[in-house]
Amino acid sequence: MKITMSVDVPSIEEGLNFFGEAFGFEEIARPHPGFAMLAAGDTKLGLLAKPAGSSPADGSSDLRTYERHWTPVHMDFRVDNFDATLERALQAGAKSEQVHRMAGYPPVAFCSDPFGHGFCIVGLKSLTAT
Numbered sequence: 001m002k003i004t005m006s007v008d009v010p011s012i013e014e015g016l017n018f019f020g021e022a023f024g025f026e027e028i029a030r031p032h033p034g035f036a037m038l039a040a041g042d043t044k045l046g047l048l049a050k051p052a053g054s055s056p057a058d059g060s061s062d063l064r065t066y067e068r069h070w071t072p073v074h075m076d077f078r079v080d081n082f083d084a085t086l087e088r089a090l091q092a093g094a095k096s097e098q099v100h101r102m103a104g105y106p107p108v109a110f111c112s113d114p115f116g117h118g119f120c121i122v123g124l125k126s127l128t129a130t
Contacts, residue, residue, distance in 0.1 A: 006046030021092035082123035
């Protein structure tokens with residue numbers, strides 16, 4: 001089994017810009033004008049163009065918003081170079097909400113993308129005591 005995460009974005013181009021600049025994703029397929037498949041290494045990510053204000057499901061009273069919002073599901077980007085990845089994500093439009101650096105544990109940054117979705121950047125190596 002393989003799992004692919006898909007992310008709602010206001011437009012495919014905005015999603016391509018952010019995920020490309022921040023994490024090196026490149027578009028590998030666009031089977032539909034409103035859906036693009038991206039890849040970075042062995043990781044794949046789907047982007048779904050869904051305009052702000054649209055309904056997420058028939059019969060739902062909720063409307064999509066791209067302001068910061070909470071969801072119980074988020075992505076963790078596990079990376080070799082924590083500081084460089086965090087800096088690229090911030091330059092691409094992410095917001096850093098909390099950064100934890102504790103000896104004996106990998107560093108982690110709680111962030112949100114320009115579309116309001118939360119995500120984490122997690123270093124692969126534990127920090128050493130200084």
